[in-house]
């Protein structure tokens with residue numbers, strides 16, 4: 001079974017669903033000696049199979065890194081009354097940018113089925129599987145165990161870490177409040193202590209027996225050292241990889257990260273219905289206080305707005321997920337990033 005010790009540096013290139021984890025990015029990370037991850041949350045089984053094969057064709061035979069596939073654990077039942085749905089839809093329709101877009105209320109199935117998504121993974125197994133937003137069914141964990149796949153799950157609190165440990169996870173991705181993208185809380189409407197990454201690592205080191213992977217705000221070698229000295233076995237970095245040459249982030253998104261140093265990165269639910277940290281833009285500002293639907297209905301409903309914005313290369317209506325320390329992003333290759341991170 002995979003061991004973090006085998007890596008050149010104890011780093012996981014974070015899973016980032018939505019086209020950012022290209023096979024080139026994942027393979028370059030593995031070739032550089034760290035964990036390369038696919039964020040497959042929104043991908044079809046066919047796409048998953050193609051991406052894994054494409055990455056494998058780019059991985060050198062002597063690569064020191066490892067492959068991780070990541071999925072969301074999303075409940076199947078959502079509640080949204082007809083009245084709430086209408087209000088949320090009208091809020092999006094009233095944006096000038098929506099123009100003549102056809103915006104509709106999505107119907108079920110609202111999200112890809114996890115069991116189907118995992119079929120190509122069982123056929124061509126990665127070294128690691130990770131899950132965000134909760135603990136998957138025991139049948140999935142047993143299957144992974146029987147195939148010697150290491151399993152990690154995100155936790156943002158002591159309670160969530162305990163659930164990961166009780167479920168039989170192999171490691172915890174301890175996600176602090178600085179992290180870009182979706183906050184991994186199991187209950188988006190529950191209490192959130194919003195712990196910083198370092199505080200979370202220090203707290204969990206005392207209470208959990210599992211290896212901890214620190215996620216959130218890690219952008220340079222000093223951050224990595226600080227986390228490992230506090231008890232982390234490895235770190236997971238997302239934002240720092242967004243501006244790498246191999247990342248699939250649209251050019252205008254990369255430019256916002258590299259040039260717009262004055263924009264805050266803040267939490268919004270407006271894109272997806274769940275809290276996620278992004279660079280502030282027009283969509284977030286205009287949607288403040290507007291009615292929203294729960295994840296993933298809101299996510300599906302805003303998809304055509306985000307797609308139009310990408311087509312027009314307009315960053316103001318895209319979800320520009322970015323961690324609090326995005327100002328340290330550099331225009332570089334994955335190999336250069338890993339080189340400057342390595343001890």
Ligand SMILES: Cc1cc2nc3c(=O)[nH]c(=O)nc-3n(C[C@H](O)[C@H](O)[C@H](O)COP(=O)(O)O)c2cc1C
Nearest residue numbers: 014016017039132179180181216217238239321323
């Ligand atoms: C663009 C983007 C997309 C993300 N998508 C996912 C995802 O699909 N699954 C997941 O577990 N975490 C996802 N995350 C969160 C990362 O796994 C990680 O917690 C975070 O990037 C760490 O903080 P940093 O961005 O400051 O490095 C995403 C983060 C970003 C920036």
